[in-house]
Amino acid sequence: MSLKHGLLGLLNYGSMTGYELDKAFKNSLSFFWQAKTSQIYRELDDMERRGWLTSERIIQNEKPNKRLYTITDSGKEELGNWLLSSESDIADAMHLKSAFLMRVFFAGEMGTEQSLEMLRAYREKCLESIKGMSAAYDAISEYGAVLGDNRKSKYWEITALHGETFYDAGLKWVNKAIAILEDMK
Amino acid sequence: MSLKHGLLGLLNYGSMTGYELDKAFKNSLSFFWQAKTSQIYRELDDMERRGWLTSERIIQNEKPNKRLYTITDSGKEELGNWLLSSESDIADAMHLKSAFLMRVFFAGEMGTEQSLEMLRAYREKCLESIKGMSAAYDAISEYGAVLGDNRKSKYWEITALHGETFYDAGLKWVNKAIAILEDMK
DNA sequence: TTAATCATGTAACACGTTACATGATTGC
DNA sequence: GCAATCATGTAACGTGTTACATGATTAA
Secondary structure: OHHHHHHHHHHOOOOEEHHHHHHHHHHOHHHOOOOOHHHHHHHHHHHHHHOOEEEEEEOOOOOOOEEEEEEOHHHHHHHHHHHHOOOOHHHHHOOOOOHHHHHHHOHHHOOHHHHHHHHHHHHHHHHHHHHHHHHHHHHHHHHHHHHOOHHHHHHHHHHHHHHHHHHHHHHHHHHHHHHHHHHHO | OHHHHHHHHHHHHOOEEHHHHHHHHHHOHHHOOOOOHHHHHHHHHHHHHOOOEEEEEEOOOOOOOEEEEEEOHHHHHHHHHHHHOOOOHHHHOOOOOOHHHHHHHOHHHOOHHHHHHHHHHHHHHHHHHHHHHHHHHHHHHHHHHHHOOHHHHHHHHHHHHHHHHHHHHHHHHHHHHHHHHHHHO
16 A cells, blocks of 8 residues: 555655645656556545545636645554554565566567567666666755755665666666577577 | 466466466566466456467366366467567566655655664565575576476576576665665764 | 365455546747 | 646556465375
């Protein structure tokens, strides 16, 4: 149930509308959790039913009306409990789910040239992601400066470092894999 | 829809019962895809409806009856198409989903000592996983020798190498993360 | 005698995706 | 004139999890 907790975490920084939450989510948490806009609205409804947040309708005349969400004490408690309860998510963190790796596993059924193409495409994605990291670091230090909270932004940096380390690992792996297949020819 | 394709891939090596498929899945594909037994049976039903496989009831008297699944030509075609169609799964492969990293992201809300505990637990899991790799390599060369198919087992090795590389990356990252937090104290 | 292995499933629920609907304002 | 931004949702569908049910054989 981590999507709800991610939203609670963002709302804990300050009240936001669904639209703003959606953007905030995609700009920060999307490195390790993805969610569609429609799902976010649905989860917010459910969280309000649970009493983790309240919402206030704001009428605008120049723009569409909006709904501002605010975390409640009960929501803060839930967030705190989730942060402390290891909840077995560390074991989960060891498991990846990847249709791409599944295709690699069964790649013996196709030609070596086709497998190589697939791996080269993966390599391109790794390189792109690695290039994208500097923008991510910039965004973090910018937000960190705005908030003036060094402690929080340290953890953001640590998650960015995770991304960087893993993209590098992906690149290293795929280069080895390509070398193995080219040796085989 | 990759669970179905994983099952097709296994059945392409030879006919199996649901029970055997479940075990085969957990022994090989579970490194990059997880599925519960109950889901596997449900998917097999659906795949039969689609004509990708046929099943044959086998009556046993000493043991429970079983159902043997066999891939059809249409199933082989589907498997082949899936292998070749990149299907955007390479882009997906760049996205991880991790409740654990989400907790790290919001760890500014808890004490540094608690965050360190969480990271140390992750480090333990990395070390365990790294230790487990030699067993995985053993299993692959064993199966490879049985099948006598070098080409197939090369790809299995490549996926194992992926696991190894990523567990190492996890360890490297967490050590850096722990160092950052300890410096902060 | 207790746990593991063999072997199959159903039902309910939770979570995630896709497709669709609406419509004004602002910047290029 | 066209794309992007603002802003909210519903309905249907697809995928994954949990809890439960059944019951014999075999090895420690």
